Amino acid sequence: MTDTGPQGSFLVRHDFLIRRLHSLSGLVPVGAYMVVHLLVNSSILASTTIFQDNVDRIHSVGPVALQVIEWVFIFIPILFHAVFGVVIIAGGVPNTGEYRYGSNIRYTLQRATGIIAFFFIAWHLWHMHHYFAPLGGGNFQHQHASSSAAIALSSLPVKIGYAVGVLACCFHLANGLWTMGITWGVWTSPRAQKHATTVCAVFGIGLACLGLSAMSGFGDVDIKAAEEMERLRIQEKKYIEGKEERPTNSRRGVDRDSGG
Numbered sequence: 001m002t003d004t005g006p007q008g009s010f011l012v013r014h015d016f017l018i019r020r021l022h023s024l025s026g027l028v029p030v031g032a033y034m035v036v037h038l039l040v041n042s043s044i045l046a047s048t049t050i051f052q053d054n055v056d057r058i059h060s061v062g063p064v065a066l067q068v069i070e071w072v073f074i075f076i077p078i079l080f081h082a083v084f085g086v087v088i089i090a091g092g093v094p095n096t097g098e099y100r101y102g103s104n105i106r107y108t109l110q111r112a113t114g115i116i117a118f119f120f121i122a123w124h125l126w127h128m129h130h131y132f133a134p135l136g137g138g139n140f141q142h143q144h145a146s147s148s149a150a151i152a153l154s155s156l157p158v159k160i161g162y163a164v165g166v167l168a169c170c171f172h173l174a175n176g177l178w179t180m181g182i183t184w185g186v187w188t189s190p191r192a193q194k195h196a197t198t199v200c201a202v203f204g205i206g207l208a209c210l211g212l213s214a215m216s217g218f219g220d221v222d223i224k225a226a227e228e229m230e231r232l233r234i235q236e237k238k239y240i241e242g243k244e245e246r247p248t249n250s251r252r253g254v255d256r257d258s259g260g
Contacts, residue, residue, distance in 0.1 A: 023184065025081045030074075031173045034173060041211070044149075055142050058142075085118075110176065110179065117172050127139060140152060146218075149218050150219070163212060167208055170207045171208075175200065
């Protein structure tokens, strides 16, 4: 007779593998993508031109390749991490004592920020990604990266929502890195965990500062100047492709300012 009780469930029997895949997916590729995403966004602090350069570089792979990259390395890993995170929170996989020497507050915050991060990411995708333009979202336009992002982030409720979401994601990643070290047996003693706590805290604070600084940079964008820079870039690209005459004004004189 097949054992269908909790001790014989698939999740419990494969607890070791599930926890390692869950922790690994939180760091690579999800965590790595988050760091790169915040670094790209923070380039708005240098100038709108540099930010547009970075966005153009990402989209230069082409729409089909970009969709494959998004689904394989971003969306599917995020869904996997989120689904099994909920399973762990719900008790489908027993807690194996990652916080044996740690703080109960961090244990609670890790789960709370995971839930906040999930809903924030879903909202962020709807709010920015072009997939959701027919549903009233999709406010980010990659050819108008600086101006469209600045406009999308201009209202106070949106700013507050993004600040909360970014902080939740940063804490969840930094603290998740700490728990990953235990899951993979990197640091298990109280002394090793104490040192890891310091490193992860510095990493999390730095990442949070990066994310909030990027938001501040978008708030300081001169939208009209950014739109003019973007218009001239599009014209110049069409000229290079032989679709349009060279623009009368060089984009070099439009804006090297306006990340701030």
